[in-house]
Amino acid sequence: MSLETVIRSILSTLFLASVIRISTPIIFPAMGGLIATVTGVPNMALEGIMNVGAFTGVMVSAYTGNVWLAILAGIIAGVLMALLLGLFHIYFKTNLFIGGLAINLMASGGTVFLLYILTGDKGNSSTVKSLSVPNWDIPVIKDIPFLGEVISGHPVFTYLAFLSVFLVYIFLYRTRFGTHLRAVGENPEAATTLGINVKTSRMIALAISGVFAALGGMNLSMAYLQFFQKEMAAGRGWIGIAAVHLGARKPLGVLLASLLFGFADAVSNQLGSLNIPSQLVQTIPYVTTVVALAVYAIQQRQAALERMKRYQKEHWEALAAHKAE
């Protein structure tokens, strides 16, 4: 396979559609992570909550036959896990990362434990019939050549994910509560003196992040795939956190970062069909993050140094002028 073939396949509708598809379960936890992070309580349990959401959605849909009920159940489960983390961190002073680790542990252990009890299988839930969310063939857009194939026809969750970026932006920057959350994250003392309850705000922020993470999980088990698998989140919760940092904690930036990860993941899949061993190619997203974080950090340092050099030059010139008088 030549380079030309590779490039051509990357520019294909199939590939671009796959980027959108693969990015979705990253955008969800990233958005959740964003809200929690700007409020000062970065949610380290996104991974575990995704697993819990994925599991709950599948199981409830199998037992009730109702997709929407299942989604609601998944969201509730996610919120409860997030609140548990909040309870221990905010009220009992458990360290956030360790608390997150505990929730993740509970989630991976708990989901497999319950999976075995409910299905007798420890690997996945394919023995029960769970449902998936419908796809949406967008009326006019689906007929547009090229663009239509890329954008239309995805599961509802995908459109929800992209919409949520916009909603999160409005929430954080245009509503009172979202603004208060940002204030709490940056200067909790100031927020307190203005009557904003820091603890409550943080609990709510965590709850919201739980909703997003749960949706992300359900996106995995109820959209393209129709079953739950052990450790289904496969690190996406952590990538979501990485995306928050990479995106400089701004909704648009986080979206772009999530798309970057999705793109890298999709590319590694594509390149896997060339005889490049898939594992090395699969490291691309992770290496990208490290490189991006490094670049960002180094750039910050450089910018500060540049600024200081400029100030110094101005200062010395001013001194010299002053002496000349």
Next chain:
Amino acid sequence: MKPIVEMKNIVKIYDNGVVANNGVNFTVNKGEIHALVGENGAGKSTLMKILYGIEQPTEGEIVIDGKSVSFKSSMDAIDHKIGMVHQNFMLVPSFTVAANVVLGNEPIKNGFIDKDQVLNVTKELSDQFGLFVQPDAIVDSVNVGQRQRVEILKTLYRKAEILILDEPTAVLTPQETQDLFKAIRTLVHQGKTVIFITHKLREVKEISDRVTVMRHGKMIGTVDTKDVTREQMANMMVGREVFLNISKPTMKRAEKRMEIQNISFISETGRPVLRDVSFNLYAGEILGIAGVEGNGQTELVEVLTGLKRSAGGQAVVKGKNVLDRTPREVRQKGVSHIPEDRLTNGVALKESIEENLIVDRYFSKPYKKGMMLDYRLIENKGKDLIRQFGILTPNGKLPVESLSGGNMQKVIVARELSSNPYVLIASQPTRGIDVGATEFIREELVRLRTEGCAVLLVSADLSEVMSLSDRIVTLYEGKITGVFPDAAKVSEDELGLFMLGIKHQTNEEMEKFL
């Protein structure tokens, strides 16, 4: 004049037993500018925290505008139209000025924040009270004076009628202070009442109508400002001679120990904090830097001790330049440092006293024996220092956080002085600690100087600077404005003029004595 605030018989005892307010009666009349003065620890901040609802009194009553009130939190105080501007600003750095003004109670249209209204409201308040701000600017990028005005606007946005300002001029330049006073007069002219906490007596005379003096948690008295002199106020504040008599044997000018040449420092926001500062430190002498906090003293110390990078200059000790070197290299040349921020820099709270005492010497003999640390020796040395410096603790293995403030400072002093320093840089060495420890530390500084060390003393306590120093240098806006070779021969008033940049010696005059 009608009283708008009456605090009756306020008692506040903290959990650790400290009596911060002991039966204080404090009355403020409507429409007046009332100064509340006292030394560090007199109880004035606590009293205002009670008035603003941040603390609850152990006993006593608060009456606002004739009605008895009980504040559970500052929100209650705000509801009663009381606003407070703290020393450390409560602003969100990434938000705009206007967003900070309305924070917590943003104007809403259709469920969303009304951005236009946010700007309008800010502009209106700013114009009405003569408090100039740039509503669109990001708070992180505006200067200190403007940030303070934002804080004041915040209180006005919440309809404050009574404003409490806690040491507002501590971080302002003289020009900004004048702007602030103008704004205060405008506020009062429009019916507001202002309570003004300060320890700067000159400002009390300049702006206030009445002044209340506190000392050791008690109220000493309230007088009309025009009826009292600064000396009288000072006497009420301290109750004894403000100026200490510390006996120092006269020393002859000995060898140069540190040559500080053309040092500059620029803050992260681009402000030149130190401009071309040069002076020398001599053996057997305490050189005191007199200046209002915020004129570059802190940064000067940080740059000389290796904690921050300079923007130029040299500091030569024993023939080598130690400026812009690591703290260890600076220390290796014999420069010790008592830091201004003792909890942040001077100690590791959860580490043992013994281990705190060795941070500058653990890597050399005899503390390091082969590849290990000799903890038996560390323990013994620790015991020696604890005894020598009178540190009150049953056991050197306890964490430093178990000590009182004064004793913590003694740990720092013990460490820095016991390394037999060539040069000692002491920044705010007795700030906020009890009388006993203060006296002890001052005596130690003098002893060190008499034994030949060169001491650089930076202190906001002018009486301390004047009593301890042999030679004084005044620092104003990052420049040396004057040098006084005999500290005993200069008056506080004279120094004040140089500290405020009102007077300025010429380079020729200063050269001889720097």
Next chain:
Amino acid sequence: MKSFFESKGFRELLRIVLAVSIGLALGFIITLFVSEDPVGAYKSFLLGPLSRLNRIGDWLEESLTLILLGLVICIVFGASQWYIGVEGQMVLGAMAAGCVALYVPLPPFPRILLAFLAAMVVGALWGLIPALLKAYYNANELVTSLMMNSVALKVFEYILKTFIMTPKSRSISSEFIDKPFRLPTFIPDWPFLQTIRELWEKQTSVTIMVYIVIAAVIVVYYLLFKTPFGYELRTVGLNTKFAHYGGINVKRTIIMSILVSGIVAGLAGAHLTLAIHNKIISNMTSGLGFEGINIAILAGNNPLGVPIAGLLYGYLRAGSDVMERSSDVSRELVFVIQAMVLLLVTAERLLPTIQKRVAEFKESNDSNNGSKPDLNKVKEGDSHVA
């Protein structure tokens, strides 16, 4: 002496013991709901590892890995670094050790020694990138080390599948390491111990790693609490600004803390290859990635407490295996228990909050005498509070 019971150390110990007990109790409650024979299941969980010699062996072997992982975290947490790249260091160390044991043409003793060395060096070096980024540019070490884990796991898989894998085995793994190059059993080859030795050798695979791990615990303890490096590390961990002010080279200390932890992580990897599996196999580190944190927290971040914590969790994990094999309860229960214990142990304010609530409850029941604090008795203290 009475002060011992009031001391912080005792309270912490109490909290840990309480947390473990509550965790186990909650585990039992869960078992009641899901099992047909809860008592039997839980009995096999709690007593299982002791029932047979080979199970005791499993317990000890697993504990050794956990102890090493706990030591790793003691080191990085001691410096207050949120470095979680242990799994990456461990897995690559495992590969390095395995490669040396399989392919390097040396006689047994030097080969095994070299294997260990290779593992430790690789483990240390793998932490270099996050360490440098954190020390020099203050890049978030949590995220970078997390990413490095994933990279390491992929690289491991790649090398395994491409170069090392043997079609002979059922799973994705290398050849078995030949007998002479494996670690011998831990009971020494002395005459009067022969019968015991044969027994242990046949039933278990506990190796001389026991001694190596004991040595590691002692070395790490001494390193952290008796050497200048340890002092630097702990001081940086407690107050970085103070360390810098005092002259400690903070950057170098941060980097070294991660590298040193990598040495121990590599050792853990070597243990996996040379003792537990005797080959390089895929998913070697599954489930171990963050266990070190569990162990270290349980041990109060004290290297001397790590063996106890490691043995405890090793016991519970071995027990959960027995439980799964002999009852209807799956082994994942132990993870749920571990999670609950972790939450409870680190909930510093849980005990005080409960105490406060109990006190408040009592107070509201007692009649209020309205006693006021006596102003004359109270002394004026430090002025810095006002």
